[in-house]
Amino acid sequence: MANSLLISLLQIYLLFLSFSTCALGNLPKFHVVDLHALTSKDVCSPPKYMERFKSVKPTLKMVDRHGPCSTLHPAEKLSLEQILSNDQSRVDSIHHRVSAISGKGTTSGPLSPSQIIAQSGNSYSAGNYIVHVGIGTPSKTSTLIFDTGSYVTWVQCEPCKQCYMQQEPIFDPSQSSTFMNVSCNSTSCNDVSGNNCLGSSCLYSVQYGDGSYTSGYYVEDTLTLTPDVIQKFRFGCGQNNKGLFGEVAGLLGLSPSSESFVSQTSDKYQSVFSYCLPPVSSSTGYLNFGRNSDISKTNRTPITKQTNFGPYYYITMTGLSVADKTLPISPTVFSNAGTIIDSGTVITRLPPDAYQPLKSAFREHMTQYKMVPGDSLLDTCYDFTGVDNVTIPTVGVQFLNNVSLDLDPNGILIGTTSQRCLAFAGNSDPNGLGIFGNVQQRTFNVVYDIPKGEIGFSPDAC
Template sequence: MDNHSHALFLFSLLSTYLLFAFGIGAESESYYHVIKLTSLLPSPHCSTPKGSNHHENKKGRLKLDHLYGPCSPFGHRRKPTPRQILSQDQIRVNSLQSRLNPRPHNVEDTKTTTLPAHMGKGNYFFTIGLGTPKSELTVSFDTGSDLNWVQCQPCEGQCYSQQDPIFNPLNSSTYLNISCTSPECSQLPSATANPTLCFSSTCVYTSTYGDGSFSRGYFAHETLTLTPSDVPNFAFGCGESNVGLFNTTAGLIGLGRDALSLVSQTSKEYGKVFSYCLPSTSSSSGGYLKFGSDDATSVKFTRLLTNPKAHSFYFLQMVGISVGGKQLDIAPSTFASPGTLIDSGTTITRLPMSAYIALRSSFREFMSNYTMAPALGPLDTCYDFSQQDMQAPKVVLHFGGDVDVEVAESGIFFLGSQSQACLAFLGNSDASDFAVFGNHQQQTLQVVYDLTSEKVGFGVAGCS
């Protein structure tokens, strides 16, 4: 072999080694994302044409958008900072955890100074029709809540500012207050030993949230329109006293498992089945929310768990995590009790601390060739994306029934700024806290809830 051939041979060996060592060879491409900064930034444009029906998508799906996304008519005016989002998210998680483990939390976890309130109100919105003739109202949804309510005239207490005209029950021919003796009135969470449940024989509700905001008013029946078909006698709260910013939506739709949720109330129409796809940060076309069966041919299902202390919550059996194609050394029992809560209103996924440390260690090892950026609040694994694209390992969450859920590239990082992209996972502060599968990691997935069969399914590229 001459010197020239020998040099080429050595160069070839060196190139092969570098490709393998840094994870960019053909053999390992399936374990990595090449992430561009533009894939994490919000799209500057909404792709919904003006004058089109932007409320309903194909296949009877209701169009779903993020409150601060490009298609939001009101979110940009009050968009919180990344630190505010994280602080508010922690308040929600504390509230969820307290349902099973009542205890005081660290004061630093619950600071609310100058924070916009959206605990319990969800991060995504869609449009419903309410009343006869129907009034179109933009509402948020939340799988961690059950009670449905909207603001109502005459706002005798107080009402917050909302984008749509406030619903006036006097203009609807199908509005009817629910009496105190109705079985539905006794199903309200505020019904237990509450002497103010009735006012002039009319059922009164109060819905309070972990950040101190609330909605209070009359419990009533009305005609609900989700698609071209109507849902008569829909029980909801007609709120005449409402405190909290609520992101200027008209109210909240609860998609929990208890009797008063929209899922339970429409069981005859939709069979206790609903699905959604939460759009990615960079999406200009949004996602969807659908009630009833959906095209689920590529969806894999895992068993739904129930906890008697929080029957309304959706718990799943997480059994492990993989990073860059390698499953981490985490015992499945780490996630066993009471399971992992899948929640549409929590932003950042929470893990038991030992699982988070294993994830963080493996992720940092794969990203060791990149310079780390300062931490963003509790997010302690951050990188500078401003000067280059980055190759990040894929993260896969493993659930019971051999269900593997790959986190989309938009769900791996939470963006503080162009020079601060942080691993979008956190460890729980208390050993008794359960894991939470947040909406940031659910982005672009087709998520199907089948309550009759007690299972939840996941499919890829759900928003397309």
């Protein structure tokens, strides 16, 4: 009886700590989590954020393309193993690209920015989140994956020489009264694809790290983000496209490059955008453009300037914590490798000398649960069969300017109800680029303020 009472009091105490906004003294913090709350449902939940952003226009609803909120209905849903396999392809592609441009690593010869733009891209199929936009006059809806690591926005176009299956009708330029080809002699053409031209018309081509590709004409047309209408927006009109694109129409490129959506709409949206990735695939997030009242409420870290190191947003990670205790990791472990924030990478990748202390500390607080073998990517996994509530330590990620993120439980564990793993992985190369992935970004309002050179975070946004 006394033991049962003691256990109950301990559970109440841990639950209290999990809802505290700060640690009490030096006592460790924990989350007491209902595993079913971490699991996606079979039906889409109502959006949490719409009332909050009622006055913010445009606000695009963002959903996981594999979940019940998605309008896409592929013949076969990707398993977690397939998603993580695609994720590894994307990470390999990012590492290869950065090594090639910077001259680091084993890749032969640095490539010019124009070569990278025209010939290389991330693993497209790892992109998980989709939004809906309108293209042409009259406007036709297109479902696009949004990607902070891509230069070029593109959609499949008629007449298709080679196209994959997509949910909506393929965009037909002949049905739009505002469609035009981009001239081969324009600066935009040089920025997107070097000297690739057909007559006076500009061509583009992107080869992704997983073997997927898209190519066609570089064009301009009206882009509609209800209620906003953007005239003469430049994008790729893909007539040769192949890969695991999952029935989307194309991609919305949000990188810090001259031809990205962010740069093209800088006059209208001041090169500012924000998003919230939903906690599970059965709930919704958002993608906003422009400044709004919530942007000023974020904790900010600088965007690190990198010269020609690819289409990425570099930030400086400085530390990690588990159960409110800072781990003994030298800041040079992070600075030597460098870090980007990426919407398309699923699992956060860390230098090995940062991942090992994280893994060890997390395991120390999970000894009451049965460990099970993971896979080549995830190596700290637990069998929760028959368990409804689990107690897990908080995990914190620190960035420059004393920005500290206390991750949502959905940003700590990944997997099924019965088996979940620590959602981090270590790079094999100590100098391999660190990547702050989308699982760890879940539920944060993430603000990209390009003019100020800052990225901001505020919790519990969706």
